[in-house]
Every structure is written in structure tokens, then in C-alpha cells.
Amino acid sequence: MTTVEVRHHAMRIGGRDVDTSERHPILDPNDGSVAATVSIGGIEHVDAAVAAAKETFESGVWSAIPPQERALVMRRIAAAARAVADELIELELSANGATIRQATGFHIGYALAHFEYFADLAESYEWQRAAPISTFPALSQSVVHREPIGVVGAIAPFNFPLLLALWKVGPALAAGNSVVVKPDERTPLSMLEFARIAERAGLPPGVLNVVTGTGQVAGAHLAGHPDIGKIAFTGSTQVGREIMRLASGTVKQVTLELGGKGPTIVLDDADLDMAVDGVLFGCFVYSGQVCVSGTRALVPARLHDQFVERLVARAKTIVLGDTRDFDTDMGPVIGANQQARILEYVRDAESSGATIELGGHQPEGERFERGFWVSPTILSGVRDDMPIAREEVFGPVLVVIAYDDDDEAVAIANDSEYGLAASIWSTDNARALAIAARIQSGNVWINDAHQINCQVPFGGYKQSGLGRELGPNALDGYTEVKTVQLDLSAGRTAKPFGILLGHAD
Structure with missing residues (x-):
């Protein structure tokens, strides 16, 4: 009887494979067989991934380069992934039970096309916007800047493991953030491989980290981590509520794409x-x-x-x-x-x-x-x-x-x-x-269904979510807004200070 070797997949943290003694079997829903095994990460692995992402962000190796350069790297990543699309398709359907037609068109085809769309946004996005010159209370010029948040946490579901992870990773990278991804423990294979592809294509190590583990441990710790500035989650409404609660401890930004009953x-x-x-x-x-x-x-x-x-x-x-x-x-x-x-x-x-x-x-x-x-x-x-x-x-x-x-x-x-x-x-x-x-x-x-167009916003009303993914404003949720004001009054005392000092004239 022929024994089929089951491939093991380690986590990717700081540009290195990180393994653990505890391993989780990935079952192929098609026949219930073990398709692969993955490391089970815990709190210490989330901490290590966040630390690597924070160090890389602060170094400026990704966050400080021009958006056009980030776009070029992202396009190289998409091209490299497309060159091994058959491997990604197999990893996807062996873990989540998609048919080969669905995995080819929706799961992987959409994922890479959408990633390229986010690369385009890095070039076209309005990173700076000059406001009209103000004459009151003083002559001044304000410029609104969009800047990366820092470290973004992304939690992806089992049904579209790569696509819905890249809906978060793509705009986060385009904006200059570093990212820690926690895939669903049942379907992490395509995201793990994508992270390795990205590094080989020029993404600096530590910019994109993948921690495999359970939602109750790794996911929860990521959502509440004090060094995470933004958490993006796709999954059930019940878990989404818990993500909001955990994120509230450090008042971090949250995007939630939750359940539906269409x-x-x-x-x-x-x-x-x-x-x-x-x-x-x-x-x-x-x-x-x-x-x-x-x-x-x-x-x-x-x-x-x-x-x-x-x-x-x-x-x-x-x-x-x-x-x-x-x-x-x-x-x-x-x-x-x-x-x-x-x-x-x-x-x-x-x-x-x-x-x-x-x-x-x-x-x-x-x-x-x-x-x-x-x-x-x-x-x-x-x-x-x-x-x-x-x-x-x-x-x-x-x-x-x-x-x-x-x-x-x-x-x-x-x-x-x-x-x-x-x-x-x-x-x-x-x-x-x-x-x-x-x-x-x-x-x-x-007269249609399931038409997900990356050029328009996607998200829900009521308990189906918070915020929007995709569309021309997709990077908004992965940036901070800073207003810089330059006084143009040439040294003259501004009226509010004159009032304060008692000589307004």
C-alpha cells in the first residue's frame, strides 16, 4: 500500500519559518483525508509576529518608501503568485472543499486581481490634500495627510481564505502598514504560501506575518493586542461582537464583515x-x-x-x-x-x-x-x-x-x-x-448574484458589519488622518492670542 506524504506547514514570522511541537491536521472536506498539517501558534507567537511587524514598520523599509515603489512590489507579488496559481488552487480546495472551478475563478482568480487593484490604489490614492487658505482666525494653509496606521491585524475566515485575507492585507500594504494575519485554523495553507511568495518577490521580511492557531487563543490575543492599531475581521456576527469588545480595550480601528441572510x-x-x-x-x-x-x-x-x-x-x-x-x-x-x-x-x-x-x-x-x-x-x-x-x-x-x-x-x-x-x-x-x-x-x-466588484465598496447594514472593504476608498480604513497647519501671518499676532493677552486690535 502506497503511503502519501503529508506536507507540514510552519508559520511565517519575521521572514522565518516558525514551527511548534503541536500540529493541527488539515482535513480535505472532499473525502475527510488529512491533506496537510500546520503549526498551532499561541499567544507567544502572536507577540513575536506583532513585534516583528512593529520593528519592520518603524524601520521604514516598507512604510517610508514612496507609494509607487510599494505598488511595483505588489504587482511583482501578484505576478509571482499567478505563476504558481495551480499550486494555490490546490492548497485552497484541499482545505476548504471548493470545487476546482470555484477555486480557480473566485478563490484565487479574484484574490490576485483584487490584490493588483490595491496596488493601483497605492499610486492613485490622495495621500495629501491641500485645504483652502484660511483667513480666520489667522492666515494659514492646512494640508491633510493620509499616513499608515502601523501594525494591522487581519483575521480571515475559512470560506475564501486567500481572497478575504487579501481584502485586508492588500490595502494595508498599499498604505505602508505591516501586517499580522491569523487565518482560520482549518484553511491557512494558501495564505501561508502567499506570504512566502511575497517575500521572494521583494516584500521585506517582517512586513507580512502569518500566525496559525485557534480563534479563541491566537485570534483573541491579536484582536486585543496593544501594539495593533487596526483589526480587520471577516466571520460570524457572534465572533465579530467579541472582536469589537477586545479591540475596545485600546480603542483601535475596526472593520468587520459579518453574517448575512440574503x-x-x-x-x-x-x-x-x-x-x-x-x-x-x-x-x-x-x-x-x-x-x-x-x-x-x-x-x-x-x-x-x-x-x-x-x-x-x-x-x-x-x-x-x-x-x-x-x-x-x-x-x-x-x-x-x-x-x-x-x-x-x-x-x-x-x-x-x-x-x-x-x-x-x-x-x-x-x-x-x-x-x-x-x-x-x-x-x-x-x-x-x-x-x-x-x-x-x-x-x-x-x-x-x-x-x-x-x-x-x-x-x-x-x-x-x-x-x-x-x-x-x-x-x-x-x-x-x-x-x-x-x-x-x-x-x-x-438580475444577478455574487457580483463582487473590487471597484465599489463592499459591506453590510445592521449586524452584517462595520465599515467597508474594496472600492476607491479602501485605503481609508488603513490610514490615519493628520492635518498640518502652516501659519502665513508673517509674525503678526493672531487674533485669538491677542484676545487671550488682552490686546486684541
């Missing part, structure tokens, strides 16, 4: 064939493990039965299988605990009166006895007060909710603690735009 509103004038495909795409991409997944389909009551029938028929054509097969449409979920959690939501909904129209179980067949699989699941008869309609399931589960008119559709869509993304399907652009204006969500797509 509504997909199908209007009665929609092209039903297009809407069916759009609803399924919006929900089942990456097995529903996307914060912007459209997991609530709001359908006109008079079209409900017909639409559900179409959804089920089309969803039956979704191909489950080996994640490395280009014919596979949908892969597994991240792990056994998540698989059990998803199926428990479905059982609870069924016991509360919902009807399982499709799925609701582990797929049948020997192929699916290994790994962490959940069939595409569609539920009808779902009430808006059911947990499955209100809580983020994070799996391939679509609930269909009937509504009577546009006002009710908007009310149901907004009746959520979340407000990250929504979709509207209609052949009447004016009507769809009018409804979009009423939706409490940071992102609203009309």
Missing part, C-alpha cells in the same frame, strides 16, 4: 427561467457557505407552487462529486460539525411545519460516505419566524417564502438583523430600482 426577491414580472437559475446560483455557490448567499427566496404567492416546482427540477441537475473534477458543480461543506449543524436546522424546520421539497440529507452513494456532504436542499412552507428563515445556516439550504405584494416582499426582506446582500429579479428596471432603494442592505444586485 433575501432574493422574485417579482411577478420576472423572467422565470432566468430567475430560477439566478436563485439557485445565489444560494448554492460554494455549497451556500458564502456570507452573501441568497438563502431566502421571496416569491409571489400566485407563482409560488410553479416556481418551487421549477426550482426543484433545475436543482436536481446540480452535479455533486470530486472537487477536482471540472464537471462538478457543488462540493462538500467545511467539516463534520457544520454538516451536522445544517441538517439539524432542516430537521427543526420540518418539525415546525416546513416541507422538504428536495434534499435535506447527506447524498446517497459510496462516494459521499467520506467527506462532509449535504445535498442541495429546498424548503417550502417556511414562515418568517422560523430559525431557518432568520439565522445564518451557512450551507446549501434554500427557503421559499410567499408574499402578496411588493410592500410585503420589502418588509420580509428587511425583517432581519442582517443586511449584507440582496437580489431582485424583474424585467422592469425602474420597478426593481425602486425596490432596491427600500432594501436595507449594503449590496443589492438586480
Whole structure:
């Protein structure tokens, strides 16, 4: 019997590989096998990484060079990563269960393109802005400067390990900061490799550090570390609240991209064939493990039965299988605990009166006895007060909710603690735009889903987050604002001081 060697990955701190005696197995969700092992970092490793980042920042080797030079290095990094994209794709899908199509296009393709966008911002960003000359209370000229914060902490989730890490690393580096990344302990492989690629391409050692470890230990310590000036986090709303609490101890800047329960509103004038495909795409991409997944389909009551029938028929054509097969449409979920959690939501909904129209179980067949699989699941008869309609399931589960008119559709869509993304399907652009204006969500797509454009801001309303990532102002959250004022009064006493000294004239 052939033994497959399992590669071990150390942390990257201060330009060196740092290992520990404690190792964590990375499981391939496709079949449950051990794909790799990684070091488990603790508090001392976070401290070492922050210290390395702080020393590098203060040295000026990255923070003090012109933004144009940072842009050049970042472009070299992107080119070097693109040259080994196949390796990054394999690292990604072996840890998080993405299909090879998804890993190629979304997980790695988007990540490198977006990193290049941040490099472009380093050149175009308004680092200094002169204010109008002031004549009161004294003749003066003010200049507003944007400067790097210092050391930035980035905590990335399991679902898009490299992409969502680079949404933080990219603007942080472009602004001149040093960074400490804490990936999800289940999916750190692509970020670890990216850090090594970055150093080989010219990023000074210590500017980008990666500490692998648990969220409860390494993540929590990073969020509260006194030498971290900014923490950026993507993950659940529950953990996001804890990140805010930990960050408040040193009043550091915080960006949070949190959960969602995306509504997909199908209007009665929609092209039903297009809407069916759009609803399924919006929900089942990456097995529903996307914060912007459209997991609530709001359908006109008079079209409900017909639409559900179409959804089920089309969803039956979704191909489950080996994640490395280009014919596979949908892969597994991240792990056994998540698989059990998803199926428990479905059982609870069924016991509360919902009807399982499709799925609701582990797929049948020997192929699916290994790994962490959940069939595409569609539920009808779902009430808006059911947990499955209100809580983020994070799996391939679509609930269909009937509504009577546009006002009710908007009310149901907004009746959520979340407000990250929504979709509207209609052949009447004016009507769809009018409804979009009423939706409490940071992102609203009309006749589309999952369209993440790096040139526009991304983020959520309500408990879906705080701040925005991407867009032309992406560097704002990774800079401090300093106003420098130069007195132009040529030595004349300024009026406020004259008043203070009793000789205002």
C-alpha cells in the first residue's frame, strides 16, 4: 500500500519559518483525508509576529518608501503568485472543499486581481490634500495627510481564505502598514504560501506575518493586542461582537464583515427561467457557505407552487462529486460539525411545519460516505419566524417564502438583523430600482448574484458589519488622518492670542 506524504506547514514570522511541537491536521472536506498539517501558534507567537511587524514598520523599509515603489512590489507579488496559481488552487480546495472551478475563478482568480487593484490604489490614492487658505482666525494653509496606521491585524475566515485575507492585507500594504494575519485554523495553507511568495518577490521580511492557531487563543490575543492599531475581521456576527469588545480595550480601528441572510426577491414580472437559475446560483455557490448567499427566496404567492416546482427540477441537475473534477458543480461543506449543524436546522424546520421539497440529507452513494456532504436542499412552507428563515445556516439550504405584494416582499426582506446582500429579479428596471432603494442592505444586485466588484465598496447594514472593504476608498480604513497647519501671518499676532493677552486690535 502506497503511503502519501503529508506536507507540514510552519508559520511565517519575521521572514522565518516558525514551527511548534503541536500540529493541527488539515482535513480535505472532499473525502475527510488529512491533506496537510500546520503549526498551532499561541499567544507567544502572536507577540513575536506583532513585534516583528512593529520593528519592520518603524524601520521604514516598507512604510517610508514612496507609494509607487510599494505598488511595483505588489504587482511583482501578484505576478509571482499567478505563476504558481495551480499550486494555490490546490492548497485552497484541499482545505476548504471548493470545487476546482470555484477555486480557480473566485478563490484565487479574484484574490490576485483584487490584490493588483490595491496596488493601483497605492499610486492613485490622495495621500495629501491641500485645504483652502484660511483667513480666520489667522492666515494659514492646512494640508491633510493620509499616513499608515502601523501594525494591522487581519483575521480571515475559512470560506475564501486567500481572497478575504487579501481584502485586508492588500490595502494595508498599499498604505505602508505591516501586517499580522491569523487565518482560520482549518484553511491557512494558501495564505501561508502567499506570504512566502511575497517575500521572494521583494516584500521585506517582517512586513507580512502569518500566525496559525485557534480563534479563541491566537485570534483573541491579536484582536486585543496593544501594539495593533487596526483589526480587520471577516466571520460570524457572534465572533465579530467579541472582536469589537477586545479591540475596545485600546480603542483601535475596526472593520468587520459579518453574517448575512440574503433575501432574493422574485417579482411577478420576472423572467422565470432566468430567475430560477439566478436563485439557485445565489444560494448554492460554494455549497451556500458564502456570507452573501441568497438563502431566502421571496416569491409571489400566485407563482409560488410553479416556481418551487421549477426550482426543484433545475436543482436536481446540480452535479455533486470530486472537487477536482471540472464537471462538478457543488462540493462538500467545511467539516463534520457544520454538516451536522445544517441538517439539524432542516430537521427543526420540518418539525415546525416546513416541507422538504428536495434534499435535506447527506447524498446517497459510496462516494459521499467520506467527506462532509449535504445535498442541495429546498424548503417550502417556511414562515418568517422560523430559525431557518432568520439565522445564518451557512450551507446549501434554500427557503421559499410567499408574499402578496411588493410592500410585503420589502418588509420580509428587511425583517432581519442582517443586511449584507440582496437580489431582485424583474424585467422592469425602474420597478426593481425602486425596490432596491427600500432594501436595507449594503449590496443589492438586480438580475444577478455574487457580483463582487473590487471597484465599489463592499459591506453590510445592521449586524452584517462595520465599515467597508474594496472600492476607491479602501485605503481609508488603513490610514490615519493628520492635518498640518502652516501659519502665513508673517509674525503678526493672531487674533485669538491677542484676545487671550488682552490686546486684541
